[in-house]
Amino acid sequence: MQTLFTNIKELLQVREASVAFVAGADMNILPTIKNAFLLVEEDRIATFGPMESCPTLAGKEVVDATGKILLPSWCDSHTHLVYAGNREEEFKDRIKGLSYEEIANKGGGILNSAKTLQATSAESLYQQSKVRLEEVMRLGTGALEIKSGYGLIPEAELKMLRVIKRLQEETSIPIKATFLAAHALPEAFKSNKMGFLRNMLNEVLPVLKAEDLASAIDVFCEMGYFSPEDTAEILQAAQAYGLVPKIHVNQFNAIGGVAVGVQYNARSVDHLEILTDADVAVLQGSKTMPVALPGCSFFLGIPYTPARKIIAAGLPLALASDYNPGSAPSGNMNFIVSTACILMKMTPEETINAATINGAYAMELEEEVGSITVGKKANLILTKALSSLTVLPYAFGSSNIEQVYINGKPI
Ligand code: NIG
Ligand code: FE
Numbered sequence: 095m096q097t098l099f100t101n102i103k104e105l106l107q108v109r110e111a112s113v114a115f116v117a118g119a120d121m122n123i124l125p126t127i128k129n130a131f132l133l134v135e136e137d138r139i140a141t142f143g144p145m146e147s148c149p150t151l152a153g154k155e156v157v158d159a160t161g162k163i164l165l166p167s168w169c170d171s172h173t174h175l176v177y178a179g180n181r182e183e184e185f186k187d188r189i190k191g192l193s194y195e196e197i198a199n200k201g202g203g204i205l206n207s208a209k210t211l212q213a214t215s216a217e218s219l220y221q222q223s224k225v226r227l228e229e230v231m232r233l234g235t236g237a238l239e240i241k242s243g244y245g246l247i248p249e250a251e252l253k254m255l256r257v258i259k260r261l262q263e264e265t266s267i268p269i270k271a272t273f274l275a276a277h278a279l280p281e282a283f284k285s286n287k288m289g290f291l292r293n294m295l296n297e298v299l300p301v302l303k304a305e306d307l308a309s310a311i312d313v314f315c316e317m318g319y320f321s322p323e324d325t326a327e328i329l330q331a332a333q334a335y336g337l338v339p340k341i342h343v344n345q346f347n348a349i350g351g352v353a354v355g356v357q358y359n360a361r362s363v364d365h366l367e368i369l370t371d372a373d374v375a376v377l378q379g380s381k382t383m384p385v386a387l388p389g390c391s392f393f394l395g396i397p398y399t400p401a402r403k404i405i406a407a408g409l410p411l412a413l414a415s416d417y418n419p420g421s422a423p424s425g426n427m428n429f430i431v432s433t434a435c436i437l438m439k440m441t442p443e444e445t446i447n448a449a450t451i452n453g454a455y456a457m458e459l460e461e462e463v464g465s466i467t468v469g470k471k472a473n474l475i476l477t478k479a480l481s482s483l484t485v486l487p488y489a490f491g492s493s494n495i496e497q498v499y500i501n502g503k504p505i
Contacts (some may be wrong), residue, residue: 096154097156098131098133098157099132099133099476100156104163104164105165105466106466107125107165107447107451112460112470115383115412115452117405119405122441122444127143128144129145131143131144131145133149137501138502139472140468165446166474167237167473167499168237169449169463170238171412171414172340172456173239173240173416174240175230175238175418176242177219177222181202184203185423194421198278203278204244207244211245211253212246219257220257220260223261226425227261230417231267231505232498234428236473237457238269240261240272243312244277247280248294268463271307271310273298273312275311276291276294276314308337310338311332311338313328314342314345317346322354326357329354338359339358339361340362342365344366345390347368348370352377359381361381363382367391367399369399384409384410384411385453386411386438387413387414387416389429390421393421399438400438401438401440405444413452428493432490473499475499476495477495
């Protein structure tokens, strides 16, 4: 089957030859074609170009995109969208003045989500998660990563990973699975962190490998959670299983975790709300993608990742939702892109690069999605009629999407 988009006001993120990611000053360059066509064959981008060279319409499904913008769907490289229940009671506590940390210290936070998840059946977990996944797909997400990490006991981590696998098998968009081995220390291991880590790794890694449940490993490297030394130990153990590191780091404190991530060739280092000059220096010359999660900063009222500092240092930056029940209960990438412009002072062009090709790189999908390139998956966003691409982030909270296409088909 062939679908031909004609009269596209502007086709965004056009890369004749795919790039792995864009960095520094290049992030502000978003290649586009005005008055364009794009042809989809089966599930792939077959060709595109200016309207003058548009192929004949005969025998094709034609979508007239007059006045509308077409761009690659969002690549959300950091989510926890498999979770059970939610944490609206903690939300009210925070409104009354308790901090994220204070809530976690009284047994709320990640431990609260773990308790609920442990008591939830795999079927129910799958059903709850599928609703969220379908919602973010309608909001334009065409590839994403999902982490475990709310199990905190091996059996429940495996339950999460198997639910992620089922979502991978039953969903039409690429999903990457990450084993978040160390998210918080459960009560039972309060004074035995090493025991917790050994148990988790020894019990989960062999099963994960046998059942092919994940391609990446994650750790929450933070004061009061897991140290840079713990992080190194986990990333070391994961090497034997071929798992790619992607770590939570520098959310509240800079404690040297970025350097550990880079040392172990982390694909991405995520959060970075607190970022030192030493962290920036370590990232320069590495292949590690910094990932900002502005939904978390917005929801918790913590600092925003210093995008200008990162980009000025010549580094790349990706944007992701962090969709989770505690610090970012929304997977809406349109909101993420707006927030990055409004509060992180990124340009619209930078945010689109960050939320497409750089997000794809952060989850090792840059050859499959993230740009308008022949052979890539036809996962696309068709906007409503817009005066320019700037309206996408500018009109925050508005629904600017007319239709999402996954594998070339409208959803
Ligand atoms: O990425 N920072 C660690 N993990 C999640 C939040 C976890 C939670 O509060 O449930 C995050 O923000
Ligand atoms: Fe996260």
